[in-house]
Amino acid sequence: MxxxxxxxxxxxxxxxxxxxxxxxxxxxxxxxxxxxxxxxxxxxxxxNELARSLSKQVTNTIGIITPHITHPYFAQLISQLENAASKRGFKILLCNSKEDHSREAEYIDLCKSNRAVGIIFCGMILASEQYTQQGIPFVAIECNSPLFASTILCDNYEGGRLAAEHLIACGCKNLVHFSGIIDQEMPGDSRSQAFKDVCQKHGVDFEIVWTRDNTYYSMDYRDSIRQTLLGLPNTDGIFASSDLIAAQVIQVCAEMGKQIPQHIKLVGFDDVALSSLTTPQISTIHQPTKEMAEMAVDSLIRSSSRETVPSKLVLPVSLVKRQSTGW
Structure with a gap:
């Protein structure tokens, strides 16, 4: 050897x-x-990684705690985080909390015991402030909280505004927005506020449908979509807060004999691979996950070296026009 x-x-x-x-x-x-x-x-x-870690008190490992690994958005984000970490010479320790705070606590301890340089949280909030006092830096993506050294966000409000303005420009008069989780405040809620502001500005009818916990965890929105469209038969435009929901809107509309985009125009959010694999392809708001992942990894590494990092970074989004709105 x-x-x-x-x-x-x-x-x-x-x-x-x-x-x-x-x-x-x-x-x-x-x-x-x-x-x-x-x-x-x-x-x-x-x-010898073990010898190096013992001498430095940390390994070249970054902990990542995510609430889902099968959701298309989180799957894409995890892949981008792994790429960003690898470019900097780091490996990732991936932990799936499934929105369980007890699992979250166990995974924080696991990352610490494995001498990770820090932890990146994806779309979730710490169960307790006590963990921020344990000498390991935390960075968050799409989770606005003062507990983290740095928070990386996309411009959710602008995304909601772009989606609503596009649907109205396409001639929609009766809009529906499938939004975030009811009674759980997250940065993505700004999409709903922007949607509401734009609809009121243009004087169009609108409805915001909040998601229940069990629907979010199962990732099956079809019953909610079906009941909404039955109750609001004049709906001609839908803004879904994720491409996953938008894909299920296409399924339900097909079952109900409603054609997209002829009868209903549709805009999603995230711009994951799924959005270009459906028929029709989904017009969506592009969320810059690659850049967000790179910033999160950079902020964590700098924070672990006791460098000052911005407490909040907001990245721009953009509208991607595809077939679901007639483009």
Whole structure:
């Protein structure tokens, strides 16, 4: 098994220089870094991660706690987080809380015991403030809370405004919005407020349908959609707070003999892969998950190094026009 000394001899540098390259410490020329990494690859040398973590008190691991792993939005976000972490030389420890605060607490302890540099929370709120006092930095994506070192958000209000304005520009007069979870305040609720503001501004009829907990957890919105359309038969425009909901709107409308976009125009939110796989393809609000993931990873790494990071970062969204609104 090759040693640090073997790498140093093959690269023509000192053992100290090899150690500095591995741990990314101090200034080193790109030529030196290349020679050391080339020698490591040729010798199939792998640093002893356990020894490194014991010396640094942390590993090159980032904890990620998410409420879902099968929801298209969270699946896409997790993939982007893994990509962003990998680019910075970090691995992820993925934890699925399933919206269970006891699981959340266990996973925080797990990340700490595995010497993670910090934890990124996706679309959820800490059960208790006590965890923020344990010396490990927390960063949140789409969760507006003062408990985190930094919070990364998309411009939810602008997304709701763009969706409503687009539906009205398409001629819709009776709009429905399938919104967030009832009695659970989240940044995404701004989409509903914007939708309401735009509808009132233009004097069009509208209805906001809030989601119940069991519907959100099951990710099956079809019964809610069906009952809403039966109760509001004049609906000609729908803004769904996720592409997952929008895809189920297409299913229900097909069952009820309502054609999209001929009878009902439809706009989703997130711009996950699902939005371009349905028939018709879904017009949606693009949420910049790649950039949000990169900012979250960067903020966490900087925070773990005791650097000052912005407490809140809001990224712009955009409207993607597809077949569900007649484009």
């Amino acid at each position: 090759p040693t640090l000394k073997d790498v140093a001899e093959k690269a023509g540098v000192t053992v100290t220089t090899v150690s500095r390259v591995i741990n990314n410490r101090g200034y080193l020329s790109e030529e030196t870094k290349y020679k050391v990494k080339q020698a490591m690859n040729e010798l199939h040398y792998r640093p």
